[in-house]
Amino acid sequence: VTKIGVLTSGGDSPGMNAAIRAVVRTGLYNNLEVFGITRGYMGMIDDDIVPMHSRSVANIIQRGGTILKSARCKEFYEFEGRKKAYENLRKHGIEGLVVIGGDGSFRGAQKFATEFDIPCIGLPGTIDKDMAGTDFTIGFDTAVNTAVEAIDKIRDTADAHDRLFIIEVMGRDSGYIALHSGIATGAENILIPEAKTNIEDLIASLEDKQRRKKLVNLIVVAEGDEFGGAEEVAKVVRQRLPDMDTRVCILGHIQRGGSPSCIDRLVASRLGYAAVEALMEGRHNVMIGIINNKLHYTPLDLAVKAKQKIDKEWLKIVKILAS
Numbered sequence: 001v002t003k004i005g006v007l008t009s010g011g012d013s014p015g016m017n018a019a020i021r022a023v024v025r026t027g028l029y030n031n032l033e034v035f036g037i038t039r040g041y042m043g044m045i046d047d048d049i050v051p052m053h054s055r056s057v058a059n060i061i062q063r064g065g066t067i068l069k070s071a072r073c074k075e076f077y078e079f080e081g082r083k084k085a086y087e088n089l090r091k092h093g094i095e096g097l098v099v100i101g102g103d104g105s106f107r108g109a110q111k112f113a114t115e116f117d118i119p120c121i122g123l124p125g126t127i128d129k130d131m132a133g134t135d136f137t138i139g140f141d142t143a144v145n146t147a148v149e150a151i152d153k154i155r156d157t158a159d160a161h162d163r164l165f166i167i168e169v170m171g172r173d174s175g176y177i178a179l180h181s182g183i184a185t186g187a188e189n190i191l192i193p194e195a196k197t198n199i200e201d202l203i204a205s206l207e208d209k210q211r212r213k214k215l216v217n218l219i220v221v222a223e224g225d226e227f228g229g230a231e232e233v234a235k236v237v238r239q240r241l242p243d244m245d246t247r248v249c250i251l252g253h254i255q256r257g258g259s260p261s262c263i264d265r266l267v268a269s270r271l272g273y274a275a276v277e278a279l280m281e282g283r284h285n286v287m288i289g290i291i292n293n294k295l296h297y298t299p300l301d302l303a304v305k306a307k308q309k310i311d312k313e314w315l316k317i318v319k320i321l322a323s
């Protein structure tokens with residue numbers, strides 16, 4: 001390959017800029033021409049494709065968001081859209097693509113790469129950590145630290161008023177942000193989609209705490225939990241335990257922004273570098289992840305199909321530690 005393109009797609013995540021920087025600079029180091037494609041697959045369809053230089057990625061390693069912007073592109077679901085995208089890449093002579101994004105983005109890349117002769121390398125960029133084939137996704141560490149910081153603040157005010165807070169975190173269908181931030185903030189309960197919640201157990205444990213005058217309680221709920229989020233859990237709790245002073249807090253998109261953590265910058269830099277190496281080695285249609293500190297190549301379709309498994313022992317630990 002002599003010319004490659006890089007794009008960010010789907011929900012943005014902190015560290016995407018560090019990954020773009022690594023792709024651009026590794027490409028240039030190897031005498032490749034590197035093109036930045038804006039707004040994910042939209043930019044391919046609209047021919048919003050610009051050459052990147054070393055200076056194009058200066059001063060971005062510490063910035064959240066993505067300088068290439070991101071989008072969820074409906075037109076790319078259609079063959080016509082993908083064909084147009086291909087023609088634009090051809091026009092620029094682009095022979096390989098680095099897609100930084102989550103599972104939706106990889107589904108698109110997989111389809112595109114099998115229809116047209118453009119090898120695609122996926123880098124896991126999502127705060128949700130819902131990809132198979134990697135211990136890390138770019139952005140998860142920052143998001144979870146943002147959640148921890150916010151929940152610590154909530155604990156201060158919860159403590160001052162003896163309140164029960166039900167806090168909702170992001171993650172789509174994945175409970176990782178809830179699990180990690182809940183453990184790290186000493187939450188009394190953590191509700192995640194990967195484990196069934198027994199509402200009677202939850203109420204019983206809150207009643208027990210009420211009896212023991214342990215009135216400050218935090219429940220961290222993943223947005224994808226079976227109840228449908230914090231408001232729904234609060235409805236049940238308020239009905240069953242009307243004496244408890246219950247508040248809801250939905251953390252929302254603050255979890256997506258902010259300066260990436262050191263881990264996210266390291267992971268993004270390593271993966272961005274590896275993506276260019278992979279394209280030069282002739283690899284195609286794989287997601288690059290890191291498992292046990294080693295690079296790991298997973299076919300794009302497998303990276304999106306399987307979910308990471310949550311170790312249920314963590315939930316037992318939560319119960320023991322929150323007593």
Ligand code: F6P
Pocket residue numbers: 011102126127128170171172223256
């Ligand atoms: O995939 C990242 C994510 O932030 C999820 O955690 C969340 O469900 C979703 O994106 C929110 O999407 P949007 O930014 O389009 O509202």
